[in-house]
Each structure stands twice: as structure tokens, then as C-alpha cells.
Amino acid sequence: MHLLAAEQSPRLRARVVAAVAAAIVCLHLGHLAVAAGAHVSIRSGVVVASAAVWAVVLLVAVAAPRGLSSAAAAALHVVGAVAVTADAVWSESPGHDVIVTAGLVSLAISAGALSSARASVVAGSALMLCQGTLVLSQQGTGPLGWYVAVSTVAVTAAACWVSASAREAWRSALADEATRALSDPLTGLLNRRGMVAHFPALRAAAPSGDRVAVVLLDVDAFKAVNDALGHDAGDQVLVAVAEVLRGAVRGGDLAVRLGGEEMAWVGAWPTAEDATAAAERLRAAVASARVPGVEAVTVSAGVAVAGPEPSASAPTTDADLLSRLLVRADRAMYAAKAAGRDRVEVAAATEGVSAAAPTAAASVHGAAAGLAGA
Template sequence: MSALPIRRRWSLWVLAGLVLAYTIGLMVPDSGFNPFVDGFLSMAAGWTSVAVCWAAAYRAGRDRRSGRGRRDGHGRPEVLLAAGAVTANTLGDTYELIQRGTGFAGYPSPADAGYLLFYVLFLASLIVLVRRQLRGSTRTMILDSVVGSLGAASLLAVLLTPALNAAVAKPPTLGTAVAIAYPMLDLLLLAAIAGIVASHGPESGRRWMLLVSGLVIFTGADVVFALAPDLYLIGTPLDATWAIAIALITLWVDRSGAPRSTAGRGTGSMSAVAVPAVSILAGLGVLILASQAPVSGLAVLLAALTMAVATIPLIGRQRVLRVLSRTDELTGLPNRRAFYTDVPGRLGAVDAGRRSALLLLDLDRFKEVNDSLGHDVGDRLLVQVGVRLAGQLRATDLLARLGGDEFAVLLVNSGHDEAVLVAGKLRAALAEPFLLEGITLHSSASMGIAVHPDQGNDLTSLMRKADMAMYKAKSTKSGHHVYRSDDDSHGDLRLRTLQELRSAIGDDELELHYQPKVDLATGNVQGVEALVRWNHPTRGLLLPEHFLDLVEEAGLMPGLTRIVLNKALDQAVLWRAQGEQLTVAVNLSASSLVDRDLPDRVGAMIASRGLPASVLTLEVTEEFLLNDRERARDILTRLRALGVRIAVDDFGTGYSSLAYLRDLPIDELKLDQSFVFPMIDDERAATLVSSAIALAHSLGLQMVAEGVENSVAYNELVRFGCDSAQGYLVSRPVSAGELDVWLADRKVTAIVRGAS
């Protein structure tokens, strides 16, 4: 109470003192009515409660008029109704006190009118609370509140059976009606309490406990009085329970008229679960008791209603379970079960002479997102993909997530041309960047299309052919592909190659070839680029273009990258032992560069071999740098901090701003061979090469020219000031053993030329 205004705090202390004094006074044995205890203290406590309640109502009304009530929750009508209820109860007590003083004892009397009005007004206050609490609530929460109310009422009806039976047995008079009204209103009051508790409670903390405690004590006192009215004597401790209950309710009214605090809100969740459960047990117990002993019909009716309403959520949950069994829990789309269940019926309903198309969609390089950014980011990507796909389809189309990153679309009454058009729309929608965890991701998808009934009369055959078409789209990077008969053999070859590739990575069938880079100023070999080859047991030595796409599709690129780095660094150790101070360049795919652990892993590889970090150059593509510059800056900065050199491969082939040259830690640019090839015959191409070299030097970067195949291009690059060159003129990529021989021959040739 220390935070309350002084006047409010003083009035509450006065109320507490009066109730305490009244309670203690009732404990002292006396011969009957005590004017000080039963008269003065009782009335002082009652009217102090009235004053506190109306002061709270005044504050609430003032806040409503100032407009602050809407913002802070003030000015709530339950405060005014509760204040009126406390006033009505106190008026009843006052009239009864006067009645006892005059010796007039009529029944029913105006005191009963005050007491009954208390119930009516306070029930109205509770109704306002329940309505506010349940506004926007789920159907289950509302049903739980109803179950709690009915169960509590049925239990109380059993306890009040003697009083109800006695009242009903009397002649139908006003007194009989009043006698029946009291237990019925107690039932409603207890039902309202249980309903509020089951709906999580409208308040939290001590304020909420004041209301519940006060109402429970008040109802309990009423029940005791109803069960033994003839044994009741004025001035007994039972009178104190009503006074304590009214005081607790008054404290709740006082706090309800004050600014609401959000601290501690949300308590009572356990009660929200417990009350409906206890109420169901209570209803069941009442029904069992009714089969063994006389119980009022009202109690049986309330118990039966409790059990009936309790089954409604179960029915709803069964319906929900059926829906969930057909729904993908991540995206909310139909799942594989729903797709396989619904598609046959839709295919059968196709108009005569019309076609339907099945699109099978698989995200490209999705495994890299999961491996590098985590499954939670991958899940968010799938959700956004589902939203974008759904936005491009008609209401009659069926979109489903089959699992992982695989989606399926059924286009009813749509043939080949319509399916191709939709595939283009879906690809365009997915081409827009996704923003996840502050990272901009670019996604794409490969789609296989199969047309019904031309390429299959049932879903199984359509799925098989759409799947083969999808992998053809992946291998050719065409984005989408419509099934053709010759795709069957391609699918078999792909699956066989994929299995062999997995074995190759595990059985060390991959090897590196090295292409030397020459310093154009001195003619010396300064380093090599490591290029992977697959020594296939039956197909011979395979170049990267024959298997790297499949490596990407299968998510094997991280494993392949580790193999290449280990082999390249091991070879660098051997060359240094032979006196060759060669640097080694390794290409990294975009999928490898999204791995935040890459710098630490590379640093550990270099340190374990005792090599200087500058021995390694990592070549990255413009595509990665331009698609996710923030992530590129983070990873490349960490690699650069180790001492590893960074080169941009295929420079000049990007289509975006060159601002990354200013922002990112880069050491060298590798001019793409598409600029070097035409340089001899095309003056504009030569100008571009010269300008690119000048640009690199102005930024403090070195320029390496790729694809140098003749001496004319070589000499022009020397004239333009290019730093290094590699290409067939210098050497083709060769094995480490062949490179050793080539280097030895080159040294001999240099010695001979020097001697001559």
C-alpha cells in the first residue's frame, strides 16, 4: 500500500482496522446483541466499505471523462456496479440492525431487497469482467469457462439440496420466492467465479486474489447459513465472514479504480487448466451420487450439462486432428497425404478433352541454407516460399508441400502451354530476394512438368515423370522442363552417377590438377590454381562440368570443398619441402561461402600444416559478392584477418554495381577469358581489358588474366601492365607430378637461355 496516495491509504487502513476489531469482538463470548460490536463496529465497517467503493467509482468516472480511462483501463463499468452492490448489501445490514432495535422481525423485509440487489449488481459486474476476458478468446477457452461454471454450480446445488427442497416444499408465497432466490443466486455467483478462473482471470496478482477470495468467502457463508438457518445467532463468528468478504471485495474495487499495472499479468494459467478438469470430475461425481442418494433435480441437470458441454471441445479436437493430419504443420499448406488423396478425384473431374498438369518443384541449393544458417532459417524460407507460390495460383489450383523443400502443384484444366506459363510466374516470384535473419537470400527452383493424361493416367505415373523432368531442369539449369520420353534414360543415368559420386568422395577418387600462374613482369611461376577432377573407374577422368552441378544438387559441396582444400594444402607442403614457394588458389562455391565456420576451419587446416596463411588464395565469384554483400564482408574479413588472400573469379561477368570492390577485402581480380579471347582482333575488347587493369591497380588490387592462349594476347597484357596470366599458352592444368616435371624443364630452359 506504500505506493498509494495518502488519503486512499488512510481509508484502507481504517477499513482494515474496523473489520479486525469487529472480528475480534465477535470472538468474545456475550449474551446476545452487543451494541458496540454488532451495532457500531458492524455499521462502521460496512459504510467505510461503501465510501471506499464510491471513491474508486469516482476516480474511474473522472478518468473516463479525461480520456485516460480508455488508455489505462480506467472507468470500467464493473467498478460502478460493484460499488452499487456493496452499497445495497450495507443498506440491507443497516435496515436489519434497525429492525432488531425496534423489535420488528418481518420476512421478507426491505433488508432482503438490499441483499438480493447485491447479488444482481455484483453478478452484472462479473458479467462485464467475463465478457472482457473472453473477448477475442478461442472457442476452447470459452467452452472451458462454461464447463467450469456448470461444474461448480452442480456441486453447490448438491450441497444446497436440503435448502432448495425445504424452500420448494413451502406454499408459493413471496417468502418462498425469496428463500429460493438466495441459494439460486449463490449458484450463479459461484458459477461466475469458476468461469472467470477458467478463463485465466481478468486480473493478475493480488488484485485478482482479492476478488476470488472475497466471493468464495461470501458464498461459503451463505451456504452455511442456508444449511442451518435455525441455528444462526447474531453476534457469532459467522457474521465476521460476511464482513471480511465485503472488505476483500472493497479492496478489489479500490484497486480496479486505480491505474492498471501490466506487471505480473498472465498468472493463473494453471487454474485455467485445473478448473475445467475439476469441474468435469465434479459433474461426474454428482451424476454418480444421484444414482445412489437423493439429489435435487437442478444438481443433476447442471451436472449433465457440464458433461455435455465438456464433450464439445473433444468433438472439435477430433475435427482439428483430421485437418492437421492433412496439413503441413510448417507452411499450413496441404501435405503429401492430402495431395495424394485429393488429386485422383480432381483428375477424374477434368472436363472432357481438357488436360491437367502436375508441377513438381524443388528448391535449388536449399540444403546449403540449412547447413550454414540453421534449420530455423530454412524453415522460415520454406514458409515464405509457400506464401509466394500460393500468391501466383488460382483458387482452383492445388498447392502442397510434399516434404523438405519439395512442393507440388496441380493445375486442373490446364495443358502444356498453361503449365509452362505458370512455371515462369512461379520462378519469377521466387527470384525476388528473401530477407531472413537480416540476411538477403536469393532462391531459385527447378520444376518438372507432366501433363495428364498424355504422360500418365494416374498420380503415381505423373509424379514419376514430373520428378524425372525436374532433375532434367536441374541438370540443364533451365528452370523448368516438360517431360519427354527420352528423360527416362537421363533419370537413370543421373541416379547412377549420383550414387557413384557419393562413393567417389568417400573412396578418394577425386584428384587435383594444377594450372600455373606466371608473373608477367618477370616470367616466373608464382603460384597455381587447383582444379578438381573425378577419376571415374569406367568413364575416365571427368572435368568439373560433368559432375559439379550434381554435387551442388545433392548437397555434397561442403564435403568436396574440404577434400580440395586438404589436398591443395598437402601439396603446398610438399612443394615447400622441394624448395618451390608456390601459392595455391582454390575455388569456393557460393554454397561453401555461406558457412560461418569456414574461416575457423580454413585457419585450422593451415595451422596444422605449419604453412603461412598467404600460401592460400580463395577464389570467389561475383555472384556471391553481389547477392549477399553483408555476409560476404563478414566471412571474407575473417579469412583476410588470417592472412588468406581473396580473389574474385570471372571478373567482369557480373551485372550489378562494382561497389563491392570498395567495400570488401579483396586482393586480386581474375579477368574472365571472355574478355581476353577477343582482345587480339577487337579494339574495344582491348580497351576494356586495359581499363579493367587500370581500375584494379587504382584500387590497390592485382589483376590476373585467364584464358591466355597465344603470345599476342600475352604480349598485350604485358604492355597493359597486367600482373599475372594463366592459360593454355603457359600450361594446361596438369597433375602434381606432371607440374613438377614442367617446372624442372622450365628452369632448365631459363638456364640455357641465360647462358646463350
């Protein structure tokens, strides 16, 4: 989980590289201590040099103010791998080559986990070249030596592939879980959490001069459908309305099931009239839809349109704007219910969060003349 996050977070990536480097420096110090305690003659200067390289890697990772890029993390792995390979080849420490050969497998997997696909391929290839060089230096360049070297590199490549496949499967599972957490299981529309999560991006991407708006719709007489025909029929009605809504929204808009029989269309339009016309087209499309076994399906809709910020120095937050639009659209929707259902009502303009829209509860219904060309 942490390695997957490190792929996206430069600071977390730097912390992982620092932890790896610190562990390898400790292993070098342990190597020197054990060799001295066992009175084994080794070229300690080579071990110290390799430890110094990894100490530099540690300092670079710790000192990076904004963390490490994918390419930087891969490069540090390669530099360190070259150092430990030289250590294993020239330190003349019995059995040290076995430890380093195994360690290079771990470094290849680590580089792949922390880097982009391209950087991980380059780093992995460099690390496996180090591994093959180390094996050949110990086994010789005869047929058996080449067999051992190629086999070792092949096993390392397989381990890296398994690790990468597991990460991809885990990443996909996390993405599916995140999608489910932000979606309504019945209709496939966003749920409230999904709407809140995606609203800042929608607002930021709105063309200059366009106004963010919420069209809130409620299925008319939905309880009567459930009572008379059962909840399965009610679910079919919700799915049908959701399909109409999904077909109406544009790229970048949000189609949301707020709960029960309430849904919302969140988007940005040049004017309040454009948003109202879109709501009217949606209402008409729902009225034209057919659900087997249900006599007619209609919706009442309320439209709330944002307006100029009350203060350029203190802009309305995304959460506050969305909350106010939902409240106003909900009130307009209930006004549509009270006015006879199967209609659209526009919320009154309110300072800071509404447009210069029609005055309180101005309504449009059917193919009103003023909206026919919108």
C-alpha cells in the first residue's frame, strides 16, 4: 500500500529511498564489524567506499526539499547498485557476493515500485547487469558461469515481473474500490461523496464567464409507484431516470443520485437561461421515457445558478458554494412540486452564489416559447 502511494508522492518516495539507504549503510557497518570480530581479512576500504556511496544516497533522499522524482529514485538505486556490486567483486569477503546478489533482487523490485514504467525498466536493466557481472566475476566466464549468470538474471526479472503484476492488480483493485465508494450501486451515478469529490475540478474547469449551476430533480409520485407496483418497479423507474440524466449531461458535468428519488445535474452554463433550458430539456426527456408496467414517469426540477463572487479577496469555498446551490435548488424543486409537478422552477438570485436569474420561482414548463430555441 505504501509503495503504491510512493509512486505518486515524491516525499513518500524520498522517505522509502532513505529507509533503504539507511538499512544498506547499516549492513555495510555490520559487515565490517563481523569481519573484524571473526578476524577475517577483507579489503575494508572497498566496503567503506560502498557504504559512503549509500550514505550520500541517504543524504540526497533526506535533503530533497520536495521529495524525489521517479527518475531520481531510479538513478539513486542504480548508483547504489554499482557501489555494492564493486564491493562484492573487490572486497574479497567470503560469501559477500551471495548477499549482494540477493540484495540486487530487492533493489530491482524497489526501483520498480518507486519509479515510472520507463524509469523502472532502465533501472531494472542496470541492476540486473550488475547482478550478471557479479555472478560472472565469481563463477568465471565459462559455460557454467554464463549459465548461472543468465539464470540468476532471469529469476530476478521474473521476480520483478511478479511484483509489478501484483502492484498493478492491487492498484486496479484500489481504483475499483474508490469508484464504488463514490458511486450509487443501483444507478451507477455519482453519490453525494462522489459529487463533493468531483465538484472542485468541475468548478475549476468551467469556462471563463460560465456559471456553475445545480439542476435538482425529484421523481414525481415515486412513493405511489413503490406502494402500488413494488420496490422492483421503483428501482426500474430510478434506473430509467438515471439513464436519461446520464444521456443529458455533457463531458465534465456531474450526474448524481443524492438519495431516494432525488438526482442532480451539476454543470456550468453561459447564462442562467441556458441552465434552465437544459433542465427543461431533461424534464421533457424523462416525460418521454417509458418504463414497462409504469403508466408515466415525470420529474419536478429546481435550478440554482451561481453568480459573481461576493469578494475577489475571499472567494466562496467549493464546499460552501455547492451547499448553497443544493439548498436553493431543493427549495425550487419543492416549489415545482407545489405548482403541479412535471415542471421546472428557477431559484431566486441570492447575493454571492446566484446569477441574475428570473425572480423568485419563475417557472418554465413544457416547450415554453422563450426556451424553444435554447
